Amino acid sequence: MSMPSAVADREITFAQAVREALAEEMRRDPAVFILGEDVAEAGTPFKVLSGLVEEFGTERVTDTPISEAGFTGIAVGAAMTGLRPVVDIMFGDFLPLAMDQIVNQAAKVHYMSGGKLRVPMVVRTNLGATRRSAAQHSQSLHALLSHIPGLKVVLPSTPYDAKGLLKTAIRDENPVVFFEDKLMFHLKGPVPEGEYTIPFGVADVKRQGTDITLVATSSMVQVALAAAQILEKDGISAEVIDPRTTVPLDARTIVESAKKTGRAIVVDEGHERYGVTAEIASVIAEGAFYHLDAPVKRMGAMDVPVPFSPALEDLTVPTAERVAEAARALCGRT
Amino acid sequence: MRRTAPRTETQQADALQGVAREQWLAMYEQMIKIRAFEEQVNELYRGAKMPGLAHLYTGQEASAVGICQALRPDDYITSTHRGHGHCLAKGARVDLMFAELLGKVSGYCRGKGGSMHIADPQSGNLGANAIVGGGAGIATGAALSAKRRGSGQVSVCFFGEGALGQGVLYEVMNMAALWKLPVIYVCENNLYNEYTHYSEVTAGELRARPAAFGIQCVEVDGQDVRAVYATTRRVVERLRAGEGPAFLISNTYRYFGHHVGDVNRAYYRSKEEELDWKARRDPLAILADWLTGEGLADAGTLEEIERRARAEVAAGVEFALAAPYPDPGEVDQHVYA
Ligand SMILES: Cc1ncc(C[n+]2csc(CCOP(=O)(O)OP(=O)(O)O)c2C)c(N)n1
Ligand SMILES: [Mg+2]
Numbered sequence: 001m002s003m004p005s006a007v008a009d010r011e012i013t014f015a016q017a018v019r020e021a022l023a024e025e026m027r028r029d030p031a032v033f034i035l036g037e038d039v040a041e042a043g044t045p046f047k048v049l050s051g052l053v054e055e056f057g058t059e060r061v062t063d064t065p066i067s068e069a070g071f072t073g074i075a076v077g078a079a080m081t082g083l084r085p086v087v088d089i090m091f092g093d094f095l096p097l098a099m100d101q102i103v104n105q106a107a108k109v110h111y112m113s114g115g116k117l118r119v120p121m122v123v124r125t126n127l128g129a130t131r132r133s134a135a136q137h138s139q140s141l142h143a144l145l146s147h148i149p150g151l152k153v154v155l156p157s158t159p160y161d162a163k164g165l166l167k168t169a170i171r172d173e174n175p176v177v178f179f180e181d182k183l184m185f186h187l188k189g190p191v192p193e194g195e196y197t198i199p200f201g202v203a204d205v206k207r208q209g210t211d212i213t214l215v216a217t218s219s220m221v222q223v224a225l226a227a228a229q230i231l232e233k234d235g236i237s238a239e240v241i242d243p244r245t246t247v248p249l250d251a252r253t254i255v256e257s258a259k260k261t262g263r264a265i266v267v268d269e270g271h272e273r274y275g276v277t278a279e280i281a282s283v284i285a286e287g288a289f290y291h292l293d294a295p296v297k298r299m300g301a302m303d304v305p306v307p308f309s310p311a312l313e314d315l316t317v318p319t320a321e322r323v324a325e326a327a328r329a330l331c332g333r334t
Numbered sequence: 335m336r337r338t339a340p341r342t343e344t345q346q347a348d349a350l351q352g353v354a355r356e357q358w359l360a361m362y363e364q365m366i367k368i369r370a371f372e373e374q375v376n377e378l379y380r381g382a383k384m385p386g387l388a389h390l391y392t393g394q395e396a397s398a399v400g401i402c403q404a405l406r407p408d409d410y411i412t413s414t415h416r417g418h419g420h421c422l423a424k425g426a427r428v429d430l431m432f433a434e435l436l437g438k439v440s441g442y443c444r445g446k447g448g449s450m451h452i453a454d455p456q457s458g459n460l461g462a463n464a465i466v467g468g469g470a471g472i473a474t475g476a477a478l479s480a481k482r483r484g485s486g487q488v489s490v491c492f493f494g495e496g497a498l499g500q501g502v503l504y505e506v507m508n509m510a511a512l513w514k515l516p517v518i519y520v521c522e523n524n525l526y527n528e529y530t531h532y533s534e535v536t537a538g539e540l541r542a543r544p545a546a547f548g549i550q551c552v553e554v555d556g557q558d559v560r561a562v563y564a565t566t567r568r569v570v571e572r573l574r575a576g577e578g579p580a581f582l583i584s585n586t587y588r589y590f591g592h593h594v595g596d597v598n599r600a601y602y603r604s605k606e607e608e609l610d611w612k613a614r615r616d617p618l619a620i621l622a623d624w625l626t627g628e629g630l631a632d633a634g635t636l637e638e639i640e641r642r643a644r645a646e647v648a649a650g651v652e653f654a655l656a657a658p659y660p661d662p663g664e665v666d667q668h669v670y671a
Contacts (some may be wrong), residue, residue, distance in 0.1 A: 033482075059482070061467025066514075073471015074478055077489075080460055081410065081479040100502070104465050105472065113461060114444030115668035150667050173671035178594040 005240040008160070008190035015048045015185040017159035018124075019077055021166035022049070022086065024195070026056055029084060032170055033060040035071050036088025036124075044088060046126075046185050072098035072123065076105045076175075079121040084170060089125035092179060093139045098123075106175035108149030121176070122169045128182045128219045128269060129317050135305035138313075139220070140269040143276045145177045146246040152176045152200060153247045157221035161244055164198030171197070181219040181269075201248035205257070209239030212263040212327050215280055216240060220267040226320035227327065234324075236331055246276055254280060255287030262293040263330045267318050272300030294330045299323060352431060355630045361403055361559050362621055362631075365395040367539035367643040368419045369618060372590075374651050375418065375435065375449075379594040383655065385437050388449040391419030396617035397522050398423035399552075400562025401490060404570050406549065410458045410476040410489040412469030412491045417462030418590070420492050425457035429457075432654035438551060439656050439660040440653075446660075446668065458487075467493060467500030470519075470524065474506040477517035477579070488516040488573045496527035498536055507579070511547040512577035518569055519544070521581065522556065524588045529602045531581050544581035556584035557615040587611040 010018070026032045033056075034049065040063045043050030053061040064071040075085035089095055095102070106119045127140035146153045152174055156162035162180065169176040206221055207228050214225035223319045228238035234250060241257050245252055258264040264284050268276040277298035284296045302316040328334055351484070372392045378384040391398065394416075402411070402423035411421035419432060426442065434441025435449050442452050453461035460476060463469045473491030480487035497503055498521065510517050521540070525532055544551040554565045562584060569580045589612060591599055599608075625631040 052621075065508055065510065067505035069502040070474075070509055072472060073502060074475035074509060075471075075477020076478040077472035077477075079459070079475070080472060081476045081481060083479045085475075099546075100465060101461070101471055105463075105468060109453075109461065110671050111668045112443060112447040112451040113455075113668075114442065114446050115671070116443070116455050117453055117461065121669075123670045152670070159539060309361070 008192035010191060010192050010193060011188045012159055014159045014162050014187045014189070015046065016212055017163040017165060017191050018048050018180060019050070019052065020191070021163045022052060023055065023079065024152065025167055025170045026052070026060060031082060031084045032086065033062065033083065034086045034088060035062050035064055035075055037064055037090050039063060039088050045090065046182065048180075048185060049088070059222060067184065068094050068097035068100055071123070072101040073105065075121050076101055076109070079119045080109065080117050084120050084279055086122045086137070086170060089123060091137050092125045092127045092141050092244065093136050095125060095145070096139050102145070102151070102175065102177070103148050107148045109317050110174070111150060118173050119175045120173045122166070123175070123177045123231075126182045129301065129306045131315055132308065132310060132313065134308040136315055138306035141217075142177070142179050142246060143270040143274070144278060146280055147277070150175065151247060152245065154200065154245050156176045156180065157184070157242050159187065159191050159237065161192045161200045161204065162296065163191055163199060163245060164196050165200070167197045168200060169174060170263040172200070180323060187191050201250050202243045203241050203250035203253040203279060205253070206242045207238065207240040209237040209261065211237045211291055212265065212331060213241070213254075213257040213261045213263050214238050214240045214267060214323065214327070216242060216267040217246065217269070217270045217276060220318060223318055223320050227323035230320060230324040231327055234328060234333060236327060236333065238327060243280070249280070249283070251283045251287060255284060258284045258288040259291040260284070262291055264292070265297040265299060265321055265323060265330065267299045269301055269317055271303050272298055272304045275300050297326055297330060298328060350560060350588055357403070358621070358625060358630060359635070361399050361563070362618070362636065363639045363643055364399045364423055364627065365618055365621065366640050367428065367647065368395045368398070370644045370647040371418060371422060371431070374432070374647055376590070376594055378435070380652070384435055386448060387593040387595055388435065389416040389593045390588065390590045392588045393415055393611065393617070394522060394524060394556065395419055396559035396562055396621070397584040397586050398492070399558040399626065400559040401520060401566045403563050405458070405488065405490065408485075409487050410460055410473065411492060412460050412473040412490075413462040413492050414466075414469065414494060415462065415464050416494065417450065417452060421454065421459055421462065422454050424454070424459050426452065426454045426459060426652035429653040432650045433657045436654045436657070437659060438654055438657035438663065440657040444660055444668075446663060458624070460499070467497035467503050468555065469493065470497070470500070470503045470506050474510050474515060474517050477510065477515035478513065479657070481513070481515055486574055488518065488570055490518045490520055492520045492522060494527070495521055495523040495532045495536065497521075498540070499527070504543070507544065507547050507549060507610035510579040511549050514576060516573040516576075517579045518566070518573065519579065519581045522586055523583055523584045524586050526588070526592070526603065528592045531602070540583055549579050549581050551581040551583065553583040557620055558584035559617060559618045559621050587615065609645050
């Protein structure tokens with residue numbers, strides 16, 4: 001059963017929500033297993049998977065060599081032949097090492113075989129800067145994957161969404177890339193004890209508003225919500241829409257909100273150039289053009305490799321203050 | 335003319351004990367069918383009836399046939415850009431393959447894959463792959479899946495020696511060895527990576543590469559279907575007993591160019607070399623000589639087999655030429671399951 005929003009009398013962290021989703025799906029379906037570096041006893045460097053190997057054993061929570069292309073490729077073959085692998089790519093920055101397996105194999109197999117073969121696998125990985133990890137451990141590469149037909153791309157922004165969306169991802173018959181925000185693992189939120197899933201392609205209105213629409217993904221949802229709070233003090237009512245999946249994209253909810261408010265900013269932690277912000281801004285421009293009172297604004301990560309020095313790194317990603325400032329400008333309140 | 339004599343190792347003789355005459359004739363039929371199939375592909379290309387290009391398997395028939403004959407119908411294979419022989423040997427139908435080559439909706443992949451992507455899960459074929467080394471992960475994953483499901487299936491990863499340049503192959507070989515996966519890495523060494531002799535781009539000894547992972551390596555005369563079959567049978571037995579992966583080097587030669595359009599080849603290999611392989615190492619002739627020499631078949635029997643195979647191929651071409659193209663509405667079908 002899918003539930004419209006998070007109402008629960010229990011709070012758990014984002015990491016716990018991910019772990020619960022995996023544990024529940026592994027109990028439900030013996031075909032589900034986890035493959036990746038340091039996933040078993042270590043439970044990943046972020047400890048997201050801690051405890052799973054104790055319950056399911058190393059047969060189903062399997063440590064691999066440091067071979068992203070190899071184990072992702074193995075997952076593709078396993079998925080084609082009856083299993084449901086969940087691959088763990090330790091950092092989103094390592095996706096490029098597995099890109100042939102994801103882009104040329106997983107994403108193409110169903111189409112190239114005229115629908116005869118399927119690849120029901122999940123690639124779990126992460127995104128997000130500001131952990132002072134520099135350019136090779138900080139990227140948000142979800143736009144790269146969203147570009148490829150055949151892949152679905154999921155960007156949960158709360159513990160509730162993470163659990164419901166991951167369960168849906170595992171049950172999906174297609175390759176799904178699931179991006180978790182590294183900074184969010186300790187974030188707590190309401191998650192019901194009972195079984196639920198969240199369908200793909202259904203945006204969530206994280207906050208209702210009337211003056212401006214902030215479309216925000218993953219790590220930027222919290223930023224947009226904080227911006228909305230700032231704006232409230234200025235008498236600007238911001239609506240925050242979280243698409244939750246970039247593929248499939250719930251264009252309708254986004255466009256409807258933009259039509260209602262007449263103004264929109266798209267905030268995403270990927271690079272701004274050719275990115276998710278560009279795509280969603282064009283969806284809004286095409287769908288809500290006659291209702292817009294201002295050009296659609298995009299706010300992504302700066303088009304530079306993520307720098308190490310905090311003094312520089314903090315400049316590269318959108319902040320609540322900068323989003324609020326941009327919103328005020330769009331509303332003519334500078 | 336003297337042709338490479340079949341090997342007489344005792345192990346091979348043991349493996350060949352009890353192989354019925356019918357099975358040798360079936361192998362002959364498969365080999366001649368592949369040869370006739372590829373001749374027709376070339377004709378379709380030259381007659382501008384086939385979109386794109388194709389990479390012919392002619393000359394290498396004994397490799398695919400000898401290996402696939404040693405497999406169960408539900409065993410897996412992954413194949414390459416030069417994949418028609420693997421597909422046919424594993425049990426694909428000629429007509430549906432031609433239809434795919436012509437981009438017709440009746441083809442194996444509804445015309446969406448073409449020559450380099452034929453997949454036929456029914457015969458265990460997880461697909462040809464146009465990325466050199468692209469099948470390595472898939473084949474190894476299929477072996478992992480077979481092992482976890484306890485199905486007893488094995489997985490065969492066909493690739494040309496050019497794939498030895500791809501890192502992912504070594505990544506998955508490492509895991510296959512660690513986890514004792516039932517997969518055979520079949521390196522079909524036809525001496526050329528496109529237009530470059532493999533020795534120019536391959537350091538060290540081929541056999542040292544699987545050896546580094548503790549993977550058993552066997553090498554066969556890929557022109558002698560009896561040797562290929564006998565060796566593969568032994569290897570498959572080991573795999574089914576859970577002894578882990580194997581690496582099989584099948585030494586072979588492609589008669590035509592890298593693809594159908596590669597007709598002027600003098601800059602990378604000599605006419606003499608080509609003629610020598612065809613004259614002394616032709617897989618069909620080697621088997622035919624042995625069959626007649628042993629009194630297992632006379633010339634008439636073999637001619638009858640050839641006639642049957644050619645008729646099947648001709649009918650397949652006719653079927654494909656008459657088959658419809660996909661409707662425009664197909665274009666966005668099967669992007670997602
Ligand atoms: C990753 C990749 N690089 C390059 C190519 C272009 N290419 C196609 S076939 C080929 C040579 C392959 O040689 P080999 O693996 O020995 O197979 P053979 O053609 O001899 O059967 C090359 C370089 C490709 N398809 N994929
Ligand atoms: Mg070659």
